[in-house]
Amino acid sequence: MDFFRILIAILIPPLGVFLQVGFAGAFWLNILLTLLGYIPGIVHAVWIIAKR
Numbered sequence: 001m002d003f004f005r006i007l008i009a010i011l012i013p014p015l016g017v018f019l020q021v022g023f024a025g026a027f028w029l030n031i032l033l034t035l036l037g038y039i040p041g042i043v044h045a046v047w048i049i050a051k052r
Helices: 002-011 013-021 025-036 038-051
Strands: none
Touching (some): 002 013, 013 025
16 A cells, blocks of 8 residues: 555655645645655655655
8 A cells, every 4th residue: 555655645745645644734744845846745755655
């Protein structure tokens, strides 16, 4: 299951984080990071998924 979440996180970072934590603070932070730059959003999303 984590493989699919990481794959989704690479394609659409906020969706990957949402599937992991829901509407928590990490989700909103990931949206902000993705808007500021796609790569920081991916890194944050993969980190959140790998951490849990």
